[in-house]
Amino acid sequence: MNVTKDRFGILVVDDHPVMRDGLRAVVEQEPDMEITGEASDGKEAVEQFRKLLPDVMLIDLQMPVMDGLQAITTIRSEFPDATIIVLTTFPGDARVIRAFTLGATSYLLKTARREEIIKAIRSALAGRHIVAPEVAQEIASHAGREGLTDREIVVLSLVAQGRSNRQIAEALNITEDTVKARMKSIMAKLGAEDRTHAVMIAVKRGFLDSLP
Known part of the structure; x- marks a missing residue:
């Protein structure tokens, strides 16, 4: 699904332009990566994914029109091998587990450093999962407890x-x-x-x- 022969294509999905600009600056410092598309809500994310077939999608969860979880569900139903990294503000354990259940590859917080984001992208491309330490701690703190039906x-x-x-x-x-x-x-x-x-x-x- 590479956009060009020597670069991985990244789709950035976030309803805040400043965040998208920041991710573009981070990603495009890498010689083998490029931002091939952007979207400001889940509906646009689905449309852009269909059009661009990116190697990796970075997506927020809370967005207008269609949220990130709904977008992940739709994309994975059409593209089972899609590589999706959640990059959001919220570490809640139920939210994280649902994201992974629906098909997310990795889960990062927006406080992640540049090198953590790049590491997550490269790990995802290699088929490995990355979970932010704060997120892993949140999951562990509720481990063994019964969830809501x-x-x-x-x-x-x-x-x-x-x-x-x-x-x-x-x-x-x-x-x-x-x-x-x-x-x-x-x-x-x-x-x-x-x-x-x-x-x-x-x-x-x-x-x-x-x-x-």
Whole structure:
């Protein structure tokens, strides 16, 4: 999928122009790499990937129109061998695990140094995975703990919208007792003190990024 015979093509996806410019400056210092395309949201990322077939895509997760996780899902469904590096601000363990499950190759934070980004690109090209130390630590801190089920995530997403138990029950066509039971399970799994605390923890860990 190389764009030219002697260079690897990199697609950069981020809704902040300054970040894209910074990545371009980092990547194009390498004699065997070049930025062959940019995108400012997930929808553009999918379109650009189809058009350019880059060797590697660097992508943020939180973007307008279509987020990074949705873009990764779409691209990997069409291009199973796509090499995708997540470069984002958020290290939440559920978010990271979901990104890898959907097909991400590596996961870096935007605080990564230039050499770390280049190392991740070269490792990805060689078929190796790279995970930022802070991200690995976040995953390890929750290792062995039971995650939220799809149904619990849906309930919590409605709580995050400010809906009452009755409203949630009506929206999901379940009883209020079922809603209460799921909230009790959610708070126990997250170690939350109340509904608001549960939402805060879930947002931080990435459970509410993209609903199943």
